[in-house]
Amino acid sequence: MSERYTILQMLLIVVGVMASTFITRSTLLVIGERWRFAPRVDAALRYAPVCALAALVVPELVFRQDVLALHWENPRLPAAVAAGLFLLWKHSIVGCIAVGMAVFTLWRLFVI
Amino acid sequence: MPLSDVTALRRQEFARGAKDILPAMPGAAAWGVVTGVAMVKSGLAVHWALAMSLTAYAGSAQLAVLPLLADASPVWLIAITALITNLRFVIYSAALRGWFTDYRRQRRLWLGYLTGDFVMVTFLNRVATEGAFVHRDAYFFGMSVANWVVWNVASIIGIAAAAYIPTHWGLEFAGVLALLALVVPMCRQRPALAGVVVASLVAVLGHGWPLRLGMVVGVIAGIVVATLLDGHLRKRAVATELTS
Incomplete structure (x- = not known):
């Protein structure tokens, strides 16, 4: 694939992706230390991280190759349910990952 | 020091x-x-x-x-x-x-x-x-x-x-x-849970949109719903305090 681009273009791509990291993560931290958000914005921001994470995670669970897969042949669904329940029970992230991966793998090998 | x-x-x-x-x-x-x-x-x-x-x-x-x-x-x-x-x-x-x-x-x-x-x-x-x-x-x-x-x-x-x-x-x-x-664990508060549900739904509905914009719109929709519910619950809490 790299040969479809010149070395200069590949460099631009790498720099561009790095710039997207800096621009999105650092801009609001670096600019204008004197101004503050309006209280309403501050209040809204309390719910921003959890909404962002949900919008990232849930499509990962319900789509398989860009097709909505809300059925038992999608091993991610039972695995996520089991992992979520384990987390509520034991409050362990490592356990949540382990249970989820175990259910995912067993489901993939034996149920489907 | x-x-x-x-x-x-x-x-x-x-x-x-x-x-x-x-x-x-x-x-x-x-x-x-x-x-x-x-x-x-x-x-x-x-x-x-x-x-x-x-x-x-x-x-x-x-x-x-x-x-x-x-x-x-x-x-x-x-x-x-x-x-x-x-x-x-x-x-x-x-x-x-x-x-x-x-x-x-x-x-x-x-x-x-x-x-x-x-x-x-x-x-x-x-x-x-x-x-x-x-x-x-x-x-x-x-x-x-x-x-x-x-x-x-x-x-x-x-x-x-x-x-x-x-x-x-x-x-x-x-x-x-x-x-x-x-x-x-962040879903324990009701506004956060509502935000999560709305953000997820919109992100799923907008999955095919160009440039992954479905996710962006989903996050914004989730924040709006969570904040509105938060304000509503606070108002109601104040109202019950005043009447009791």
Whole structure:
């Protein structure tokens, strides 16, 4: 694939992706230390991280190759349910990952 | 306070940060390996895969640009796609901003660059209970540096071992599970739960939209609903207090 681009273009791509990291993560931290958000914005921001994470995670669970897969042949669904329940029970992230991966793998090998 | 004490305290916070982020690291490591594997399997030369891993530090953006690279898409489209995939970090940095305004600008630049999903949630959880504790920058760097090292070592392993790691193992799912483990405990408050439901629904409905805009619109919709419900619940709480 790299040969479809010149070395200069590949460099631009790498720099561009790095710039997207800096621009999105650092801009609001670096600019204008004197101004503050309006209280309403501050209040809204309390719910921003959890909404962002949900919008990232849930499509990962319900789509398989860009097709909505809300059925038992999608091993991610039972695995996520089991992992979520384990987390509520034991409050362990490592356990949540382990249970989820175990259910995912067993489901993939034996149920489907 | 003598300088050496300050250094010792900062080291302590740094070490505590590295320790606090540890539970999420299996997820970060699995995700790193998968990103490394995906980059090489999509045909990216090893040196470019390494360069991108070490500089971008953005798994979801790296994965999002791979199909575009394979299609020989124009450079600007690749940069824009990376930017939009990273948009959730604008929201994170907005939430972090108030806690770091006291620090020097260069430090804030690196604090921002090193922000990851796990780091942000763990940090906001701690300031939610302890407020603006001293040396929070050292704590943040402790988490970030640990996360950066784990992520990059895992990416390099993925790049090197791409041929031996089959995609049907679904290793990337471990990363999804680690993020799920962050979302679930945050859903205890009703406004957050409502926001999560709405953000997820809109993100799913808008999955086919160009430039991953479905996710962006979903986040905004979720925030609006959560904030409205929060305001409504507060008003009702005040009203019940007044009448009783």
